Each structure stands twice: as C-alpha cells, then as structure tokens.
Amino acid sequence: MKKITLCALLSLFAFSNYAAAGPVTSGFNNLGTVAVCDDCYTPEVTLGFNANYFGNTFDTTYVSNNGYVTFGSGQGTYTPTGLTANYFGAPIIAPFFSDVDTRAAAGGTVTYGNGTYAGQNAFGVTWNQVGYYQARDDKLNTFQLILVDRNATGAGNFDIYFNYDQVQWETGEADLGVNGLGGISASVGFANGSGAAGTYNQLAGSLVNGALLDGGIHSLAAGTNNGVTGQYLFQVRNGVITAVPEPETYAMLVAGLGLVGAMSRRRQRSKAAV
Structure with missing residues (x-):
C-alpha cells in the first residue's frame, strides 16, 4: 500500500470567531x-438549504x-x-470513513434529518453505537456529522461539524482488521473526487492504526479544533473549506493566550504598586 501524505488545512481562522457547541446531540432523525x-x-435526501461544495x-x-x-x-x-489526491469518487464528507455494519444484535443505527444547530437550520447524521464488519458489536462507535446553513453570509455557504462521543474500533474484518483494530484504519476528512490540488483535506491520524481511537495520539473523542472536546468545526465559504486550528495548534494558541494574559496581569499589578 502506498504511503499517504496528509495535506495541510486550506486556511487558518482565529478560533475566537466560532461559537462553542456540544458533542453528539439528538434530534436529527425526522x-x-x-x-x-x-x-x-x-436514496437522495434533502439538506433543506443550498451547499456550495468545491464550486x-x-x-x-x-x-x-x-x-x-x-x-x-x-x-x-x-x-x-x-x-x-488519490481519492476519486463522489464528492464526500467523512467524519469516520470505515466499514460500519449495523446488523449486530447489540449495535445501533444510523439516523438523519433536519433541525437546528448553532442557532441555524441544519442537516445531521448520527451513527449511534454502531458496530463493524462482520456484524460485530464488541466495540461500538458514536459520532455525528452536522451541516449548518450559513447562506446568510453568502450563497451556498455552510459549516461542517464533526462530533464524537466514542471511538472504540477503526477497521472492519474485510480490511484486515482483527477485533476492530489494525489493518486499513478509518480516514476522516473531505474531498470533491477530482484529485486536484485544494480539493481534499484529510485529518491527522487518518489511516494510522490506533491514532483516532479513544486513547490514541489523535483521539477524535478527546481532541478538538475549536475548544469543544470531541468536536471539529470547518467553514465552507464560496465553496472552499477553511478551519480553526488543528488540535495541537489550538492547544498552543490557548497556552499562548494564557501566557499573554498572565503577563498583562503582572504588568497591571506592577503598575498599581508604583
């Protein structure tokens, strides 16, 4: 299998511009x-709004x-x-691309529907306590995709939320996984299917054994790129995906702001003491 090179995020936005929201939420099942x-x-289902995705x-x-x-x-x-660049297929948004199998007795289901999120009209899909191939339910994942209407900021604009509560498995048995682990692990991200530069983005930890799992080095449920644990927020503006910093960058920014705040407080105390 060829080595996959992770692509960088298309753009970097200040995290202070984003409103916090919760992780996996109910209500998108109507x-x-x-x-x-x-x-x-x-079959084809309605979003409830227009979404400009890569043009x-x-x-x-x-x-x-x-x-x-x-x-x-x-x-x-x-x-x-x-x-x-190696992905060719239908335009895709993937919070957890892997071999989900909902046939297991103790496994959950995949529901979808319209609702509201972050104060706006939205379309959501919830993979709730789903197992993996072949009809296995010893490990279960719960994650969610929410697409939020931002047409008020420009025609076709929308936001993408990836929400994660629990990620216990990464691979189905048909992809060389053993008990849901190893083999060809899950990938997370976006692509328009053309393979052209600037039309795809894959999150760190994709296709890396153990990386995205609970406790992994890029744990989806423990990480964030906007300050809400288990949540990743991306904006799509004029068809282009942008994002707040990736988890490590966000942590460094928060630490930096804390240091700046501490220095400011020291200056204020010093000035008051003069």
Missing part, C-alpha cells in the same frame, strides 16, 4: 433511519452506512480510501 445493513446508502451547489445528499455522506450519487464503499 427524515429516517438507514436500513440495518452492511455497505448500504440512502458545485447541492441541495440534497446521500447518507452512507459507512461513516460519510456523498453528493451527486450514493456510495457504499467500505475500504477507507485516503481522502487525498
């Missing part, structure tokens, strides 16, 4: 539930059982293709 299955996807505007999407949504056509691919 449109339906994905059939209990392996490798299936829904193409969509008002519908397809929800895949395997941890992502696509635009223009449905997709049931289960092997987590790296979301880099």
Whole structure:
C-alpha cells in the first residue's frame, strides 16, 4: 500500500470567531433511519438549504452506512480510501470513513434529518453505537456529522461539524482488521473526487492504526479544533473549506493566550504598586 501524505488545512481562522457547541446531540432523525445493513446508502435526501461544495451547489445528499455522506450519487464503499489526491469518487464528507455494519444484535443505527444547530437550520447524521464488519458489536462507535446553513453570509455557504462521543474500533474484518483494530484504519476528512490540488483535506491520524481511537495520539473523542472536546468545526465559504486550528495548534494558541494574559496581569499589578 502506498504511503499517504496528509495535506495541510486550506486556511487558518482565529478560533475566537466560532461559537462553542456540544458533542453528539439528538434530534436529527425526522427524515429516517438507514436500513440495518452492511455497505448500504440512502436514496437522495434533502439538506433543506443550498451547499456550495468545491464550486458545485447541492441541495440534497446521500447518507452512507459507512461513516460519510456523498453528493451527486450514493456510495457504499467500505475500504477507507485516503481522502487525498488519490481519492476519486463522489464528492464526500467523512467524519469516520470505515466499514460500519449495523446488523449486530447489540449495535445501533444510523439516523438523519433536519433541525437546528448553532442557532441555524441544519442537516445531521448520527451513527449511534454502531458496530463493524462482520456484524460485530464488541466495540461500538458514536459520532455525528452536522451541516449548518450559513447562506446568510453568502450563497451556498455552510459549516461542517464533526462530533464524537466514542471511538472504540477503526477497521472492519474485510480490511484486515482483527477485533476492530489494525489493518486499513478509518480516514476522516473531505474531498470533491477530482484529485486536484485544494480539493481534499484529510485529518491527522487518518489511516494510522490506533491514532483516532479513544486513547490514541489523535483521539477524535478527546481532541478538538475549536475548544469543544470531541468536536471539529470547518467553514465552507464560496465553496472552499477553511478551519480553526488543528488540535495541537489550538492547544498552543490557548497556552499562548494564557501566557499573554498572565503577563498583562503582572504588568497591571506592577503598575498599581508604583
């Protein structure tokens, strides 16, 4: 297997511009539930708003059982293709691209629907306590994708939230995983399917064994890029994805602001003492 090079985030925004929101939330289930299955996807479903994604505007999407949504056509691919220049397929947004299997007795389901989030109209998909192939439920993941209407800031603008409560497995048995671990691990990110520069972004830890799991070096449930544990926020403006800093950068910025604040307080105390 070829080595995948992680691409950098397209742009860096100040985290202070973003309102905090919670992790996985309920309420996005009014449109339906994905059939209990392996490798299936829904018919075309409505977003409730227009979304300009890499220059193409969509008002519908397809929800895949395997941890992502696509635009223009449905997709049931289960092997987590790296979301880099090597990805060719339907435009995709993937909070956890891997081999989800909801057929296990103790496993959960995938629901989707419209609602509100961060004070705006939104479309959400929740993978709630889902297992992995082949119908395994000894480890379960709970994660969510929410697309938020920001057309008030410009036609087709929207925000993307990845929310994570629990990530216990990373690989299905068909991708060389053993008990949900190892093999070809999950990938997380975005791509428009053309492979062209600037049309994809893959988060750190994708395809790396153990990295995205609870306790991993890039744990999705423990990390953040906007200060809310388990949440990652990305803006799409004029079709281009931008983001607040990645987790390590965010932590450094917070530490830096704390240092600046401490220095400011010292100056104020020193001035008062004069």
